[in-house]
Amino acid sequence: MNTVLIIDDSDINLTLIKALVSKLGECTPVLFDNPLRALDWCRDHVPDLVIVDYMMPDMDGLRFIGAFRALHGRTEIPVLMVTANDQKDVRYEALLGGANDYLTKPIDRVEFSARVRNMLSLRQGQKFLADRAVHLAELVDERTREIREREKELIFRMSRAAEFRDPETGAHIQRMAHYSQVIARGLGLDAKAQTLILEAAPMHDVGKIGIPDYILLKPGRLTPEEFEVMKGHSRLGYELLKDSGSETLRAGAEVAISHHEKYDGTGYPKGLKGHAIPLFGRIVAVADVFDALTSERPYKKAWPLEDARRYLEDGRGKHFDPLCVEAFLAGWDDALDIRQRFTDEEIPMI
Amino acid sequence: MADPFVLNKKSILDRLGGDEDIFAMMLEMYLQDVDSNCATLAAALASGDPAALKREVHTVKGLLATFSDEEGAAEALAVEQKAKYGEVAGLERAVAALQARLREVAVVLGNELARLR
Numbered sequence: 001m002n003t004v005l006i007i008d009d010s011d012i013n014l015t016l017i018k019a020l021v022s023k024l025g026e027c028t029p030v031l032f033d034n035p036l037r038a039l040d041w042c043r044d045h046v047p048d049l050v051i052v053d054y055m056m057p058d059m060d061g062l063r064f065i066g067a068f069r070a071l072h073g074r075t076e077i078p079v080l081m082v083t084a085n086d087q088k089d090v091r092y093e094a095l096l097g098g099a100n101d102y103l104t105k106p107i108d109r110v111e112f113s114a115r116v117r118n119m120l121s122l123r124q125g126q127k128f129l130a131d132r133a134v135h136l137a138e139l140v141d142e143r144t145r146e147i148r149e150r151e152k153e154l155i156f157r158m159s160r161a162a163e164f165r166d167p168e169t170g171a172h173i174q175r176m177a178h179y180s181q182v183i184a185r186g187l188g189l190d191a192k193a194q195t196l197i198l199e200a201a202p203m204h205d206v207g208k209i210g211i212p213d214y215i216l217l218k219p220g221r222l223t224p225e226e227f228e229v230m231k232g233h234s235r236l237g238y239e240l241l242k243d244s245g246s247e248t249l250r251a252g253a254e255v256a257i258s259h260h261e262k263y264d265g266t267g268y269p270k271g272l273k274g275h276a277i278p279l280f281g282r283i284v285a286v287a288d289v290f291d292a293l294t295s296e297r298p299y300k301k302a303w304p305l306e307d308a309r310r311y312l313e314d315g316r317g318k319h320f321d322p323l324c325v326e327a328f329l330a331g332w333d334d335a336l337d338i339r340q341r342f343t344d345e346e347i348p349m350i
Numbered sequence: 351m352a353d354p355f356v357l358n359k360k361s362i363l364d365r366l367g368g369d370e371d372i373f374a375m376m377l378e379m380y381l382q383d384v385d386s387n388c389a390t391l392a393a394a395l396a397s398g399d400p401a402a403l404k405r406e407v408h409t410v411k412g413l414l415a416t417f418s419d420e421e422g423a424a425e426a427l428a429v430e431q432k433a434k435y436g437e438v439a440g441l442e443r444a445v446a447a448l449q450a451r452l453r454e455v456a457v458v459l460g461n462e463l464a465r466l467r
Binding site for chain 2: 010
């Protein structure tokens with residue numbers, strides 16, 4: 001149903017135009033004998049066609065069109081200006097001032113119907129295009145969501161592949177990723193950054209794919225030479241991910257190369273110090289170590305939570321960024337919930 | 351002085367696509383509004399405001415044209431043009447003639463409406 005706004009200070013013209021519009025079918029006429037009241041109505045309603053007389057008290061048709069076009073979202077609505085036969089100059093001005101077409105008085109039904117139908121067709125075309133644009137935008141959003149979900153799944157599975165090669169479990173990457181998110185939140189990072197670290201943190205050890213089994217799976221203590229090879233997993237992970245077109249994978253590269261750096265500069269691979277270490281690396285360092293301490297491994301028992309907490313506190317300013325430790329401890333209850341949620345027996349997706 | 355008004359029903363109905371219902375409705379509305387239109391015209395003249403007079407005469411012009419009264423509409427156009435250039439003084443007779451024309455047309459349209467009923 002098309003809403004046709006008709007504005008004319010003459011009752012007889014209003015009634016005539018209303019009758020002609022009603023005969024077209026599929027149209028609901030809305031009548032105003034005062035252009036200012038019509039303009040008020042237009043602030044809350046969007047007509048499909050405006051038919052406006054030229055000569056009216058308070059505001060003539062040209063000024064009405066100008067004011068109507070200035071309202072948000074009304075620039076494309078078709079407007080028909082009604083003018084007398086002798087007002088050629090007004091018709092020119094109307095067409096230049098935003099009217100799409102004009103009607104001459106006395107109104108002729110054949111001409112009127114044809115012009116109104118043309119204007120309504122134009123409007124239908126606009127609506128169709130607008131609806132299609134909305135539909136396409138929704139489709140793009142939906143496909144983007146699907147791609148994002150697939151990307152997240154691939155990242156998780158890639159991270160799991162690396163974890164399969166050492167004694168750590170799938171639950172470890174889930175827990176440390178969520179601990180990282182807790183820290184990011186505690187540091188006041190925005191929701192986008194929190195999500196980014198949640199999705200990037202699982203890739204911290206992906207470079208272990210490139211470490212030989214005899215070192216990665218060695219039951220005993222590593223020799224200094226073997227440890228040097230082991231340390232290479234930071235750079236390997238970085239090299240694997242660094243040039244990705246995905247923001248998440250690039251964040252993963254940053255996490256991979258910086259999560260073994262220490263705040264006092266004694267970490268690896270670059271021995272970066274303090275805030276020279278990327279923030280995501282400083283965050284993941286706390287999350288990764290806490291989970292490693294509080295998890296059972298074939299070669300060690302899980303530390304009591306309080307001992308692990310104390311370890312983090314003692315490591316402030318040495319191993320860890322003090323602010324990251326504070327943020328983690330501030331979210332302690334959330335961390336305990338995460339620990340409950342992701343046990344080593346069950347590995348839900350992120 | 352214009353010739354007496356003669357209703358050209360065919361030309362009006364042609365414009366209305368032959369719709370007798372709309373035609374009858376327009377006759378009714380004209381008859382309802384004619385007193386008010388005459389009064390508004392007089393008030394606009396009395397105000398001495400050329401813009402107000404121009405606007406009201408323009409409305410009358412459209413009204414007469416709607417009923418195919420070309421001569422009446424031409425008289426209205428002449429008054430409208432003068433008002434447009436601010437020449438309000440001396441228009442009393444012309445405005446009175448327009449009022450008379452409106453009433454003359456009303457009589458003819460009233461007869462037509464009576465016939466339709």
